Amino acid sequence: MVDREAGRALHRQLADLLRDQITSGTLGPGDRLPAEDYLAQTYDMSRTAVRRAIELLVYEGLLIKARGLRTQVREQPVRQVVLLNAEDTAETRMPGEAERLALGIPAGEPVLVVRRMTGETEVYAGAATTIRAAG
Amino acid sequence: MVDREAGRALHRQLADLLRDQITSGTLGPGDRLPAEDYLAQTYDMSRTAVRRAIELLVYEGLLIKARGLRTQVREQPVRQVVLLNAEDTAETRMPGEAERLALGIPAGEPVLVVRRMTGETEVYAGAATTIRAAG
DNA sequence: CTTGATTTGTACGTATGTATT
DNA sequence: AAATACATACGTACAAATCAA
Numbered sequence: 001m002v003d004r005e006a007g008r009a010l011h012r013q014l015a016d017l018l019r020d021q022i023t024s025g026t027l028g029p030g031d032r033l034p035a036e037d038y039l040a041q042t043y044d045m046s047r048t049a050v051r052r053a054i055e056l057l058v059y060e061g062l063l064i065k066a067r068g069l070r071t072q073v074r075e076q077p078v079r080q081v082v083l084l085n086a087e088d089t090a091e092t093r094m095p096g097e098a099e100r101l102a103l104g105i106p107a108g109e110p111v112l113v114v115r116r117m118t119g120e121t122e123v124y125a126g127a128a129t130t131i132r133a134a135g
Numbered sequence: 136m137v138d139r140e141a142g143r144a145l146h147r148q149l150a151d152l153l154r155d156q157i158t159s160g161t162l163g164p165g166d167r168l169p170a171e172d173y174l175a176q177t178y179d180m181s182r183t184a185v186r187r188a189i190e191l192l193v194y195e196g197l198l199i200k201a202r203g204l205r206t207q208v209r210e211q212p213v214r215q216v217v218l219l220n221a222e223d224t225a226e227t228r229m230p231g232e233a234e235r236l237a238l239g240i241p242a243g244e245p246v247l248v249v250r251r252m253t254g255e256t257e258v259y260a261g262a263a264t265t266i267r268a269a270g
Numbered sequence: 271c272t273t274g275a276t277t278t279g280t281a282c283g284t285a286t287g288t289a290t291t
Numbered sequence: 292a293a294a295t296a297c298a299t300a301c302g303t304a305c306a307a308a309t310c311a312a
Contacts (some may be wrong), residue, residue, distance in 0.1 A: 012232070019231060037295060039274060046282050051297085059194045059242070061229045067297045068290035079226065084219060090266040091214065092227040092245050094196045096154060097147070107194070110227050110245035110261060126245060131225040133268035170277060181301050186278085195302060200276045203309035 002043050010045045011052035017054065022062050022073055026083060032070040033063070061108035074106070077127060083134040087117035090131055137178050145180045146187035153188065155206055157197050167205040168198070195263060196243035209241065212262060218269040222252035225266055
């Protein structure tokens with residue numbers, strides 16, 4: 001489980017455990033985590049440490065938080081294909097908070113910025129797009 | 136400055152202020168932020184709130200933290216072009232902590248995953264690549 | 271080389287606010 | 292209305308890394 005003598009921060013150890021459960025499928029998309037208080041008791045750490053662990057996974061795009069609800073394993077959206085023509089370029093980066101809210105995407109999701117040769121710029125939710133070369 | 140009656144969390148308000156200084160160029164790449172304690176006194180909030188503000192900007196890819204040093208405005212790397220051939224696809228997502236450390240990229244940077252039609256998979260630091268269609 | 275000052279990291283506790291069920 | 296659960300905000304203490312004397 002978690003080991004206080006491990007030389008690794010408690011919240012990182014818990015994040016590792018939860019990440020494993022998600023990537024292995026023990027926790028599937030849409031599943032809800034136990035409440036923070038429950039996790040704190042179960043793993044014998046403070047709620048603060050639990051929240052830090054969950055925060056790490058939110059920023060990895062694995063979890064979605066909502067106040068009052070329990071934290072949920074994120075559903076991976078179906079990826080829509082974005083075609084890249086000759087002379088177009090695409091870049092990825094993290095959005096600022098305002099931009100993220102404007103696009104309606106959750107924390108932990110990068111954006112994809114496509115610059116068309118026409119000069120137009122398109123911004124996509126990164127987790128919902130697959131890039132492919134046109135032609 | 137920050138307004139406790141604004142109905143907006145203190146750490147989000149401070150993050151807004153710092154983000155503005157970075158994007159406007161008042162704080163340039165490589166510049167160091169004041170120490171957390173100093174910011175806490177200056178903006179009359181706890182060190183906890185200051186740390187949360189900084190954390191937001193780290194996850195937006197704007198700041199780099201290291202223990203013992205002061206927090207630094209991130210240098211944006213020169214982007215290297217990745218060519219996408221017909222039948223290749225590219226996707227972006229956030230890396231897990233282990234993957235991120237293995238690739239040697241800081242928190243707040245997405246990865247770019249290219250799947251070649253040959254079956255090979257390439258993983259790049261997202262902030263250091265520009266995608267372009269071959270041909 | 272060692273010490274001390276500075277600065278960030280981890281971990282705990284408490285209290286109160288807000289959203290959902 | 293009440294219970295549950297996450298959000299914000301404060302405080303304390305000590306650990307660990309860095310840098311300068």
